[in-house]
Amino acid sequence: xxxxxxxxxxxxxxxxxxxxxxxxxxxxxxxxxxxxxxxxxxxxxxxxxxxxxxxxxxxxxxxxxxxxxxxxxxxxxxxxxxxxxxxxxxxxxxxxxxxxxxxxxxxxxxxxxxxx
Amino acid sequence: xxxxxxxxxxxxxxxxxxxxxxxxxxxxxxxxxxxxxxxxxxxxxxxxxxxxxxxxxxxxxxxxxxxxxxxxxxxxxxxxxxxxxxxxxxxxxxxxxxxxxxxxxxxxxxxxxxxxxxxxxxxxxxxxxxxxxxxxxxxxxxxxxxxxxxxxxxxxxxxxxxxxxxxxxxxxxxxxxxxxxxxxxxxxxxxxxxxxxxxxxxxxxxxxxxxxxxxxxxxxxxxxxxxxxxxxxxxxxxxxxxxxxxxxxxxxxxxxxxxxxxxxxxxxxxxxxxxxxxxxxxxxxxxxxxxxxxxxxxxxxxxxxxxxxxxxxxxxxxxxxxxxxxxxxxxxxxxxxxxxxxxxxxxxxxxxxxxxxxxxxxxxxxxxxxxxxxxxxxxxxxxxxxxxxxxxxxxxxxxxxxxxxxxxxxxxxxxxxxxxxxxxxxxxxxxxxxxxxxxxxxxxxxxxxxxxxxxxxxxxxxxx
Numbered sequence: 001x002x003x004x005x006x007x008x009x010x011x012x013x014x015x016x017x018x019x020x021x022x023x024x025x026x027x028x029x030x031x032x033x034x035x036x037x038x039x040x041x042x043x044x045x046x047x048x049x050x051x052x053x054x055x056x057x058x059x060x061x062x063x064x065x066x067x068x069x070x071x072x073x074x075x076x077x078x079x080x081x082x083x084x085x086x087x088x089x090x091x092x093x094x095x096x097x098x099x100x101x102x103x104x105x106x107x108x109x110x111x112x113x114x115x116x
Numbered sequence: 117x118x119x120x121x122x123x124x125x126x127x128x129x130x131x132x133x134x135x136x137x138x139x140x141x142x143x144x145x146x147x148x149x150x151x152x153x154x155x156x157x158x159x160x161x162x163x164x165x166x167x168x169x170x171x172x173x174x175x176x177x178x179x180x181x182x183x184x185x186x187x188x189x190x191x192x193x194x195x196x197x198x199x200x201x202x203x204x205x206x207x208x209x210x211x212x213x214x215x216x217x218x219x220x221x222x223x224x225x226x227x228x229x230x231x232x233x234x235x236x237x238x239x240x241x242x243x244x245x246x247x248x249x250x251x252x253x254x255x256x257x258x259x260x261x262x263x264x265x266x267x268x269x270x271x272x273x274x275x276x277x278x279x280x281x282x283x284x285x286x287x288x289x290x291x292x293x294x295x296x297x298x299x300x301x302x303x304x305x306x307x308x309x310x311x312x313x314x315x316x317x318x319x320x321x322x323x324x325x326x327x328x329x330x331x332x333x334x335x336x337x338x339x340x341x342x343x344x345x346x347x348x349x350x351x352x353x354x355x356x357x358x359x360x361x362x363x364x365x366x367x368x369x370x371x372x373x374x375x376x377x378x379x380x381x382x383x384x385x386x387x388x389x390x391x392x393x394x395x396x397x398x399x400x401x402x403x404x405x406x407x408x409x410x411x412x413x414x415x416x417x418x419x420x421x422x423x424x425x426x427x428x429x430x431x432x433x434x435x436x437x438x439x440x441x442x443x444x445x446x447x448x449x450x451x452x453x454x455x456x457x458x459x460x461x462x463x464x465x466x467x468x469x470x471x472x473x474x475x476x477x478x479x480x481x482x483x484x485x486x487x488x489x490x491x492x493x494x495x496x497x498x499x500x501x502x503x504x505x506x507x508x509x510x511x512x513x514x515x516x517x518x519x520x521x522x523x524x525x526x527x528x529x530x531x532x533x534x535x536x537x538x539x540x541x542x543x544x545x546x547x548x549x550x551x552x553x554x555x556x557x558x559x560x561x562x563x564x565x566x567x568x569x570x571x572x573x574x575x576x577x578x579x580x
Contacts (some may be wrong), residue, residue: 006536020488024387026147027140027144028143028144028147031144031148039496041368042166043160044168045165045167045168045172046140046142046144046145046165046168046169046575047129047135047168047169047172047173047176048168048171048172049144049405050133050136050137050140050141051133051172051175053137054133054136055139076143078143079140084458091324
């Protein structure tokens with residue numbers, strides 16, 4: 001099946017890749033991690049989250065793991081997602097693209113100082 | 117509860133998405149519901165979810181489409197291209213049931229609404245029927261009827277309460293007869309008569325004990341057949357005066373002579389005929405007197421202002437009169453026969469002015485008509501038509517709005533009927549003056565109308 005377009009990489013997809021860079025997470029975990037790393041600015045709804053996951057899966061940027069029993073909640077089975085090496089590569093190139101943008105912004109004096 | 121709502125909303129997603137991620141999405145919802153407690157948290161949760169639906173739903177459907185649209189033949193086996201094919205998605209029985217339910221609900225709703233619409237018309241008619249003092253009744257009769265209507269309180273009923281079958285029958289029968297004989301549109305008149313008789317046969321009036329109610333019901337039912345505001349059955353608690361001699365019949369010789377003598381004494385109600393400074397002709401007359409006795413007076417009056425450069429008709433105290441006099445006066449204002457619409461008469465050659473009038477020089481002079489709230493009937497006829505024909509500038513106040521003449525028919529001691537008997541077609545697009553009154557072109561207090569008109573007349577003369 002032809003791949004869905006991930007070029008340019010949508011913000012939600014990039015955030016998911018970043019969230020999975022640290023550890024394997026299930027859907028709700030991804031949502032919470034994204035919310036945390038954006039200071040609560042981005043709260044992924046289920047629809048957006050899972051359609052992004054679907055796209056990323058199809059592009060083989062992430063992979064799904066076996067369904068497992070949740071450790072804290074009895075009777076709840078969850079499926080975790082893991083970043084693939086292709087996904088890590090794409091996330092890195094996206095981050096570099098953003099870093100390039102940042103450099104341009106600094107050169108144009110839009111951003112001052114050398115934080116970030 | 118909220119979980120149920122959410123799982124229903126989830127069904128909006130395409131089936132492949134639901135099959136794969138439905139349970140996970142629901143689980144995520146449950147997790148959030150569990151972790152985010154409190155009013156504001158749940159408000160945020162739902163606003164997130166709705167926003168999410170708005171964004172991701174179309175995306176999900178769109179992406180399915182583009183997938184297939186963008187799909188090129190992937191393999192070609194021995195030169196024959198092969199395509200993916202869409203898996204036909206069978207309708208769930210639940211969806212079919214839901215569809216059937218919704219459509220039958222829609223049909224039921226529509227039919228109920230339609231039924232109601234019919235009901236409104238009837239009720240509207242019934243309430244109209246209670247309006248007393250309609251045009252069509254002579255003033256005294258109207259006053260009587262309306263006072264009877266006003267006093268209609270349960271305790272005070274004397275003659276009304278004991279309406280018996282015989283009287284009901286007499287009223288309905290007579291009303292039907294009057295309709296057949298006198299209604300302007302014979303076909304509709306017979307239809308209405310038939311409807312009334314039919315209603316009686318059906319026993320629709322059996323429960324009616326009050327005269328006023330019967331009158332209102334009959335009025336509403338006639339108007340259901342043909343919506344004519346000027347048609348009504350009225351009830352009066354007091355005994356109605358006997359039917360005057362046929363209204364259409366010629367007045368007797370002595371009353372005619374008396375009228376003519378009175379008109380002569382009063383100079384045919386022409387109070388003032390003058391030429392104002394600036395050569396503006398001015399005619400103040402308080403009725404349109406009968407042509408037979410007053411032709412000479414009026415012709416003399418018009419002759420005396422024949423050389424003026426503008427003419428003012430002061431109709432502020434004019435309550436109406438003879439339509440033939442309207443035609444006689446209007447003839448001076450045109451150089452060719454002109455049609456003057458009169459809603460009270462069927463069109464005949466009488467509706468065309470006998471223009472040009474020999475020796476008359478007023479046909480192209482500016483005309484001003486002064487009006488007040490008292491300007492009525494034939495005076496409105498004159499005003500309305502000249503306004504519509506753009507022959508006159510109307511200065512003053514909105515007119516009274518009294519166009520309709522009808523004929524009063526006595527049914528018995530307590531019931532009567534107003535029936536309009538003639539109706540001409542209005543050639544002008546706007547409603548005639550009975551419906552809206554005639555609006556002045558220049559709105560001023562009636563007391564200031566003359567001054568304003570004189571000023572306008574002089575200004576017009578200067579421009580010419």
